[in-house]
Amino acid sequence: MTSESVAFPLWRPEGTRAEDIGPLYEVIGPGVQDNTIQTWRDEVLETIEKEMTALDEGLRKLSLDIHDHPELKFEERHAHNVLTSFMREHGFEVTEHYVLETAWKAEFTNLDGKGGRTLGVNSEMDALPGIGHACGHNLIAMAGVAVALAAKKALQVHKIPGKIVLLGTPAEEGGSGKELLLRAGAYENMDACVMCHPAPGPIYGASLSSCLAVQRLVVEYHGATYVYRLQMAVDLPVLLTPLVPHSAHAAFSPWDGRNALDSAVVAYTSISVLRQQIKPSHRVHGIIEGKDWAPNIIPDYSRMIIYSRAPTRAEVSELVPRIRSCCEAAGLATACEANFSEPSPTTYELRQNKALGNNFADVFRKYYGPIDYEFGIKDASTDFGNVTYALPGLHPGFSIPVPPRGANHTIAFTKAAASLEAHQACLNVSKALALTGVRVLADDEFFAEVRQTFEEDKSLRLSQVPG
Numbered sequence: 064m065t066s067e068s069v070a071f072p073l074w075r076p077e078g079t080r081a082e083d084i085g086p087l088y089e090v091i092g093p094g095v096q097d098n099t100i101q102t103w104r105d106e107v108l109e110t111i112e113k114e115m116t117a118l119d120e121g122l123r124k125l126s127l128d129i130h131d132h133p134e135l136k137f138e139e140r141h142a143h144n145v146l147t148s149f150m151r152e153h154g155f156e157v158t159e160h161y162v163l164e165t166a167w168k169a170e171f172t173n174l175d176g177k178g179g180r181t182l183g184v185n186s187e188m189d190a191l192p193g194i195g196h197a198c199g200h201n202l203i204a205m206a207g208v209a210v211a212l213a214a215k216k217a218l219q220v221h222k223i224p225g226k227i228v229l230l231g232t233p234a235e236e237g238g239s240g241k242e243l244l245l246r247a248g249a250y251e252n253m254d255a256c257v258m259c260h261p262a263p264g265p266i267y268g269a270s271l272s273s274c275l276a277v278q279r280l281v282v283e284y285h286g287a288t289y290v291y292r293l294q295m296a297v298d299l300p301v302l303l304t305p306l307v308p309h310s311a312h313a314a315f316s317p318w319d320g321r322n323a324l325d326s327a328v329v330a331y332t333s334i335s336v337l338r339q340q341i342k343p344s345h346r347v348h349g350i351i352e353g354k355d356w357a358p359n360i361i362p363d364y365s366r367m368i369i370y371s372r373a374p375t376r377a378e379v380s381e382l383v384p385r386i387r388s389c390c391e392a393a394g395l396a397t398a399c400e401a402n403f404s405e406p407s408p409t410t411y412e413l414r415q416n417k418a419l420g421n422n423f424a425d426v427f428r429k430y431y432g433p434i435d436y437e438f439g440i441k442d443a444s445t446d447f448g449n450v451t452y453a454l455p456g457l458h459p460g461f462s463i464p465v466p467p468r469g470a471n472h473t474i475a476f477t478k479a480a481a482s483l484e485a486h487q488a489c490l491n492v493s494k495a496l497a498l499t500g501v502r503v504l505a506d507d508e509f510f511a512e513v514r515q516t517f518e519e520d521k522s523l524r525l526s527q528v529p530g
């Protein structure tokens with residue numbers, strides 16, 4: 064990889080005012096169509112390109128169909144059905160409802176798989192509450208299909224033994240679906256796994272940035288008291304039921320209540336104060352929820368969902384106890400019980416495999432556009448991070464046209480995820496990913512390098528764990 068850098072503008076839709084274009088960003092490589100870069104077997108890429116061109120219309124329909132039917136985490140039933148039908152129609156063996164209700168698996172084996180390896184690919188499907196496909200998972204679903212089908216064609220045409228496993232992975236948005244699939248062994252036989260994700264970024268670009276690890280914490284406050292306290296006077300056994308709600312009229316006798324909303328507000332404020340003492344690369348954010356709240360009743364219940372993020376899993380594990388202390392102290396200050404739980408497994412940062420990344424970057428820079436290490440989903444998180452801890456993985460971001468302040472999780476991004484430019488950008492990244500994946504199956508020397516860089520990174524991340 065060369066170190067020369069070139070300036071590209073952040074991708075904005077046509078017609079945007081000049082002042083909204085924003086600054087230029089340095090990206091690595093000269094970008095589009097640099098024929099001086101050496102890449103692996105151009106004739107295989109040609110097969111991949113032809114196959115994706117042939118599939119283009121069907122892929123576009125699939126993407127828009129999923130976009131038009133946004134479904135929340137673990138409820139991706141429409142996406143499950145249209146994607147499994149599509150894969151079956153295209154010669155893959157499909158397992159519906161694989162491990163999780165809305166997960167699925169599509170497999171293809173070439174030349175009996177003799178002596179071959181297995182390439183894993185992931186398709187995400189879920190949308191966000193109220194704002195639909197504001198993370199563009201319709202494009203990710205389509206990219207998984209495109210990579211798997213083009214790789215299948217390449218194996219057949221060039222007589223490469225091996226297996227392709229495309230997993231439909233539910234609940235990326237807060238559900239850690241991939242970690243649940245990992246625990247059930249869904250990734251066990253894969254030699255490498257690839258996927259991609261849309262984001263704002265340099266025009267026509269792809270990004271090999273990492274992202275943040277995240278741990279989710281739920282704290283429930285009960286303005287309550289234990290039964291045994293009430294029953295001691297009559298000398299009965301303790302704790303027949305653990306808690307009795309302890310509410311009160313908010314004007315008549317507020318001193319009789321225990322205010323669980325106050326607990327949440329104090330915790331929220333303590334976390335806001337703590338923010339000055341954490342690194343700028345860390346993120347803590349959350350919401351407060353209630354049940355049966357009214358302004359004239361002292362609320363005896365509240366619930367906070369708090370996400371703590373940091374550049375590595377190790378840093379998150381140091382951050383979370385500090386957040387927990389804020390929540391515990393708030394409970395103590397307001398005489399409410401604080402009960403903690405974790406709604407989903409911890410998500411680790413992305414460990415982009417170096418050999419896979421370099422190969423992808425060369426192909427992408429030669430034919431499609433620039434590469435950067437700054438954009439993608441750098442300040443967000445993905446459960447694919449956990450996959451990259453378990454096996455060699457690659458998760459490039461790809462730029463789609465967005466308006467100013469229209470990044471992921473906005474209604475503007477939902478619109479961008481249905482645009483023709485986004486579709487084209489998604490196909491470009493899918494082509495480079497498919498070639499990288501086929502190389503894993505076909506090139507022993509390359510695969511040895513993939514394994515070696517995986518092991519090197521493993522030692523590095525283990526050295527980062529606090530003693």
Ligand SMILES: [Zn+2]
Pocket residue numbers: 198199200235260
């Ligand atoms: Zn996403």
Ligand SMILES: [Zn+2]
Pocket residue numbers: 197198236471472
């Ligand atoms: Zn998202």
